Amino acid sequence: MTPNLVQDFLTSSARIYPHKVCLIAGEKKYTYQQLDRLSNQFAQQLRKSGLKRGDRVAIFLGNVPEQAIIIFGILKAGGVFIVINHTTKQDKLAYILKNSQAHAIIAPANQKEMLLGIMPTLPELKYAILVDEASESRLPFFKFEDFLTQGSPLEPRKQNIDRDLACLIYTSGSTGEPKGVMSDHSNVVFVIQSITTYLENTPDDIILNAVPLSFDYGLYQLLMTISFGGTMILEKGFVYPALIMKKIEEYRVTGFPGVPTMFSLILNMDLNEIDFSSLRYMTNTAAALSRTHIQKIKNTFPNVRFFSMYGLTETKRTLYLPPEDLENKPDSVGIPIPGTEAWVEDEVGNHLEPGQIGELVIRGRHVMRGYWHDEAATNQRYRPGEIPGEKICYSGDLFKMDEDGYFYFIARKDDIIKSRGEKVSPKEVENILYQFTGVQEAAVIGVPDPVLGQAVKAFVVLNQPDINVNDILRYCKNNMEDFMVPKSVVIVAELPKTSSGKIKKTDLI
């Protein structure tokens, strides 16, 4: 049967390739059959612990292999998973848990104290499962291993249909509050099939994933690999680039998903000693690579098909540039992914001609269901299409299209910064800065950076004399996710203002 729920990919691959290794992370290895059974156990125990169809479960972990068991376990239990960046700090974590009305959370044991601090404010959060050898099971905490071994390995009875939600992915918006993008099973299944179609994935593919699973790009690497019966090498991060590159040779890796920051690091390395002959393709998304970088990649990896891609969490992936067009259209981010369409619109809804600049509008099964409990933001992003009842997605990005139907990114309509491939809301950083005693005014902008894409830069006006830049940076590091922490902070006497008194950021650039 064609999979119509995300977890069907796992059950189907486990039937076809029971003893094949699907996931390798450091010393740990799982076959399809093992992952299938372990996720059944996790699902059964979630149900026994009170999880109802549609309940949300938050995953607050780094790139550990247990995430695969947990994600598929939550889905098999009929739940909705939420992936949260593991460097998220207390206030934002509490916000997401509250906003999503999460039923449970899975976190590393060293976050126990932080969880104890926020759990009393979250009446809907029933318990936390701690993934760590040192943890113990005492309510409201369960040790992951204990929780898992209590569940039956039989597949739980299916409750969901493909219109039920599979996941919420929180994304930064210009308002500063993160919003949960709702993906139903049909959205996720469709996107997986569309992307694996143009990447021409086969069960022989071995994917090396150093992108966080909390980022949809990293998450979909896992889901896609399971869908085509491949193998994924999961890395905790891109901290030791040479070591990761050597794994391409060691495991005969065929696919490498990267973001511009990773490619910048890779291209500065001496890679002569590494055998890349197994590598079939590389993908880039999150931000465009410069023409020089693309040329360097082509020189360094001449036999690799390089896919330049564009997307937003609200549709997952939107555009991709077929590798054969890289030569003649290096500045384009490509065409709509298979089975979807896109066009450029002006402010009053007219489709624009090639060459004219307007907002990119997207139509297809990958258009997600909206933002969790945020009707205003949903109506802004997802608006009625021509067919009554259909929703199409307004990207918020300015594009133009050429005569051949290829799209070119021009600019964002909002002021979101893209740093290290992650979206940073200046407003969110400013809000946190304003909570620092001594900061009177703050303005955050993105500035071009050869490695990060854009670097976060903060300008602050102080009302206390004895604060220095390091105090502010330390505070940022303790109160924001890593990718949001400004690369530089400038203390100024005053900020440029418009005649109406609003901070004029254009004068800061």
Add this chain to the structure above:
Amino acid sequence: MEIQEKIKKFIADNILFSENGYPYAVSDSFLEKGVVDSMNIMEIVAFVEDEFSISVDDLEIVPANFDSVKNVTEFVERKTLN
């Protein structure tokens, strides 16, 4: 000891922005403790190259050389001996 202190101070001042020096044990893993991210490792590499006049090969940027203050110190000591 001087090398170790310099490395601790660099990380404390430039990566952790710490008020009270390097707060971890010298053998604590950077990755396990969440001391650094990928960008920070590159900063540490640039620092030791500059400070101790050594050159670090890309293939030397591995946990055995760069995952703790102790490892970095020993790496620098080996390099400066050569």
